[in-house]
Amino acid sequence: MGDSVKRVLLTSAGDDISKGIAFRLAKAGCRLVLMGDKNQLQKMVGDMASSLKEVNAFKIVGLNMEEDLEAVFDEAVDLAWKLLGTLDAFVNCCAYEGTERGLYPGAAAYGSSLAGVQQLVRLSALEIGKHKIRVNAVARGLQLDDEYPLAMGKEKAEKSTADIMPLLRWLDPKNDVGSTVMYLVGDDSCYMTGTTIFVDGAQSIVRPRMRAYMIIK
Numbered sequence: 266m267g268d269s270v271k272r273v274l275l276t277s278a279g280d281d282i283s284k285g286i287a288f289r290l291a292k293a294g295c296r297l298v299l300m301g302d303k304n305q306l307q308k309m310v311g312d313m314a315s316s317l318k319e320v321n322a323f324k325i326v327g328l329n330m331e332e333d334l335e336a337v338f339d340e341a342v343d344l345a346w347k348l349l350g351t352l353d354a355f356v357n358c359c360a361y362e363g364t365e366r367g368l369y370p371g372a373a374a375y376g377s378s379l380a381g382v383q384q385l386v387r388l389s390a391l392e393i394g395k396h397k398i399r400v401n402a403v404a405r406g407l408q409l410d411d412e413y414p415l416a417m418g419k420e421k422a423e424k425s426t427a428d429i430m431p432l433l434r435w436l437d438p439k440n441d442v443g444s445t446v447m448y449l450v451g452d453d454s455c456y457m458t459g460t461t462i463f464v465d466g467a468q469s470i471v472r473p474r475m476r477a478y479m480i481i482k
Contacts, residue, residue, distance in 0.1 A: 271295045271450055272349040275356045279305030281410065281438035283358040288313050289443030290450065291322045298345045303327030324348045354450040383461050390459030399458035401449050406465025408436040431467040441466075 273295050277283035279302060287309070290297055299306045306325045326345050329337055346352070382402065389400040407413060414422035414435070427433055436442070445464050448454055463469060 271353040272351055273297050273354045273356060273450060274345050274349065274352060275299050276358055277301045277306060277309065278358070279309045280358075281408070282405065282442055284309050284313065285437075285439040285441075285443040286356060286358070286446045287323070287443075288316070288439070289447045291317055293447055293451075294322075295450070296322055296324075296349065298324045298326055298348050300326045300341055300345060301328055356446060356450070386461060387459045394458060399449075399454075401454075401457060401459070402461040403442060403445050403449070404461055404463045404465065404469075405442050406436045406463075406468040408438045410438075429468075429471060431471060434466070436464070436466065436468075 271290070271294075273290055275283065275287055275290070275297055277287065277299050287297060287299060291313070299310070303325060306327075310323045310325065326341050326348070328341050386400050386402045393400065409415075409419055409422060417425075422435075426435065442464055445462055449457070449462075
């Protein structure tokens with residue numbers, strides 16, 4: 266992670282993936298501002314408190330999405346900036362779900378959104394690289410609590426692991442994605458930008474898979 270403390274703004278819905286990311290970054294000594302639903306984030310921080318020495322590493326900025334969108338974001342970003350003082354990394358957690366791989370009827374919007382995110386990463390890296398800002402994405406595989414495995418039936422999904430998973434397991438939301446994000450936030454990835462890293466255990470090669478993208482600046 267380098268010698269200096271990294272200051273990170275992380276958007277989160279209080280889900281297991283963003284919780285795993287926040288935990289890994291906090292353990293590495295990062296100072297974090299979590300942005301999202303205040304109640305969900307307070308619960309998430311409470312769940313992590315017993316495993317972390319520095320619970321004060323977290324600050325929470327609530328977002329009330331029922332109010333005027335632009336004004337809410339402006340206020341939240343201003344508050345986050347005041348809490349951090351400066352910003353080393355922005356981690357935006359968002360998910361795109363699908364049950365098929367490749368081109369198929371009825372998926373124009375879904376496919377376009379996936380391609381759009383990848384191109385956004387590439388073009389953003391091209392445009393703001395001159396400001397020494399890097400932009401990368403992490404495309405994750407499925408975990409057992411995602412929509413597709415749950416629709417299949419969790420017990421059936423677990424039994425099928427050996428047949429459809431090259432690494433013989435589903436994604437671990439607590440560790441698998443967080444370690445990759447920690448690498449991208451740190452100094453060891455200082456010459457990496459415009460790249461999408463697949464953390465899916467080769468799920469996308471052998472079976473239809475959902476991929477979730479986190480844009481990292």
